[in-house]
Amino acid sequence: MLFRKRDLRESFERQAEKVFPSVLGTALRLTRSREDAEDLAQEAIVRAYDAYERFDGTNFKAWMLRIVTNLYINRYRQRQRGPQLGSLEDEGAIEPVSSETETPDRLLFDNAIGAEIEEALAKVPEDFRMAVILSDIEGLSYQEIADATDVPIGTVRSRLARGRSILRKALETYAIKEGYLKQGADE
Amino acid sequence: MIDPMDLHAFVDGELSPEQASSVRMSLEGSPHAAREVEAIRNLKGLLGQKTESISSQESWQSCVKRLDELDRAKEGAKAKRIESVVGRFAPVMCVALLACILAVGRYSSSGNKGIVTGQSFSETVGGFSQIHPPKSAENIERWEHNLIKESFRSTPENLTIRPVRRGVVNDLLVMEFSARDPIGDLKIFLIQGPLTLEGTQPMAGQPDLKVGTLKGMNCIVRGDGQSTTIIVADRSAEDLAKVAAQLKI
Numbered sequence: 001m002l003f004r005k006r007d008l009r010e011s012f013e014r015q016a017e018k019v020f021p022s023v024l025g026t027a028l029r030l031t032r033s034r035e036d037a038e039d040l041a042q043e044a045i046v047r048a049y050d051a052y053e054r055f056d057g058t059n060f061k062a063w064m065l066r067i068v069t070n071l072y073i074n075r076y077r078q079r080q081r082g083p084q085l086g087s088l089e090d091e092g093a094i095e096p097v098s099s100e101t102e103t104p105d106r107l108l109f110d111n112a113i114g115a116e117i118e119e120a121l122a123k124v125p126e127d128f129r130m131a132v133i134l135s136d137i138e139g140l141s142y143q144e145i146a147d148a149t150d151v152p153i154g155t156v157r158s159r160l161a162r163g164r165s166i167l168r169k170a171l172e173t174y175a176i177k178e179g180y181l182k183q184g185a186d187e
Numbered sequence: 188m189i190d191p192m193d194l195h196a197f198v199d200g201e202l203s204p205e206q207a208s209s210v211r212m213s214l215e216g217s218p219h220a221a222r223e224v225e226a227i228r229n230l231k232g233l234l235g236q237k238t239e240s241i242s243s244q245e246s247w248q249s250c251v252k253r254l255d256e257l258d259r260a261k262e263g264a265k266a267k268r269i270e271s272v273v274g275r276f277a278p279v280m281c282v283a284l285l286a287c288i289l290a291v292g293r294y295s296s297s298g299n300k301g302i303v304t305g306q307s308f309s310e311t312v313g314g315f316s317q318i319h320p321p322k323s324a325e326n327i328e329r330w331e332h333n334l335i336k337e338s339f340r341s342t343p344e345n346l347t348i349r350p351v352r353r354g355v356v357n358d359l360l361v362m363e364f365s366a367r368d369p370i371g372d373l374k375i376f377l378i379q380g381p382l383t384l385e386g387t388q389p390m391a392g393q394p395d396l397k398v399g400t401l402k403g404m405n406c407i408v409r410g411d412g413q414s415t416t417i418i419v420a421d422r423s424a425e426d427l428a429k430v431a432a433q434l435k436i
Contacts, residue, residue, distance in 0.1 A: 012254075046254070137234050157192045160195055
């Protein structure tokens with residue numbers, strides 16, 4: 001019994017340590033507060049450890065991100081006041097990611113640094129941001145994102161499309177503001 | 188016209204091979220859709236490569252501490268549950284423990300086949316039934332002679348021996364003899380097997396003898412692994428050792 005418990009702890013710690021940067025990163029990108037993110041990530045680790053015996057063993061990272069996402073939805077969203085932009089119109093028209101002015105990606109992306117991308121990402125409404133983080137930063141599949149956020153796959157698809165479109169615009173705005181991209185720039 | 192969400196799913200590798208093939212063909216005829224796919228791909232690559240890495244080591248150490256606390260709390264809760272169960276069933280458990288001790292004691296005493304206390308030996312021997320010899324004098328003499336011969340193989344000249352009782356102690360056959368020599372009366376017990384009389388000690392200068400007391404009198408115990416002889420009399424251990432020396436058991 002004791003050996004089994006020790007094995008369980010070791011196995012959990014080994015796996016959790018590997019995915020912890022993703023857990024904390026996701027928590028930070030969702031809460032946008034280091035303190036809240038650490039609190040959320042630690043709570044997710046504790047809950048996961050408590051439930052580890054029930055883990056089906058398929059994808060530990062997806063399971064952990066599902067826990068941290070659910071925890072965020074249940075804990076932090078309740079605190080927030082006002083309507084959630086991302087929650088209002090999942091079914092709205094999908095705007096293209098590519099710029100209407102055909103701003104070349106080279107100009108837009110080559111100069112972008114991590115902090116700018118994080119800042120642009122923070123401007124994306126929460127539900128869309130969540131889908132973009134889980135897909136494009138953490139590499140989860142649509143099904144895993146649907147499980148983590150408790151929405152149908154169709155909603156995941158639309159949120160991703162809209163989230164990416166908003167993110168691209170935020171990056172463009174940032175690039176213009178910083179001066180390495182002129183408004184209406186053409187290749 | 189391609190569904191914009193299909194373009195995202197195409198980049199994300201979420202379409203079936205047939206759907207992906209269909210989108211690929213459509214892209215050839217639609218520069219706008221091809222540009223959109225390129226933009227999605229670039230954005231996806233940007234997020235995957237250029238997002239900031241989060242320093243997490245310190246936070247992870249805090250997690251490990253919390254896991255330790257959780258383990259300790261679980262252990263504590265378990266101990267409390269055990270305490271609660273023990274508290275509730277303490278009287279029953281005490282009785283069960285006592286029963287176990289008694290059972291083990293009984294088993295243990297029955298298992299120590301070759302060891303007997305002096306008191307137990309005396310009491311058991313006292314309960315032996317008397318040997319009733321044949322009525323005619325000639326028969327008595329022959330019977331006694333045979334018994335003694337069986338038991339001692341030779342009769343010492345200065346020692347007369349008469350069988351008195353037979354019985355069993357610790358599953359070993361015990362024969363009691365009354366003996367007399369010039370000094371006085373003795374009791375001799377011949378046990379057909381190894382028997383240790385508790386409380387006896389090795390006798391100084393006589394490595395094959397042990398000395399002790401039986402019913403308040405000195406006794407000498409001699410054993411060879413096959414049989415045991417106990418000689419009891421109200422005389423010194425040294426005198427008993429001399430009697431033992433006369434017996435060729």
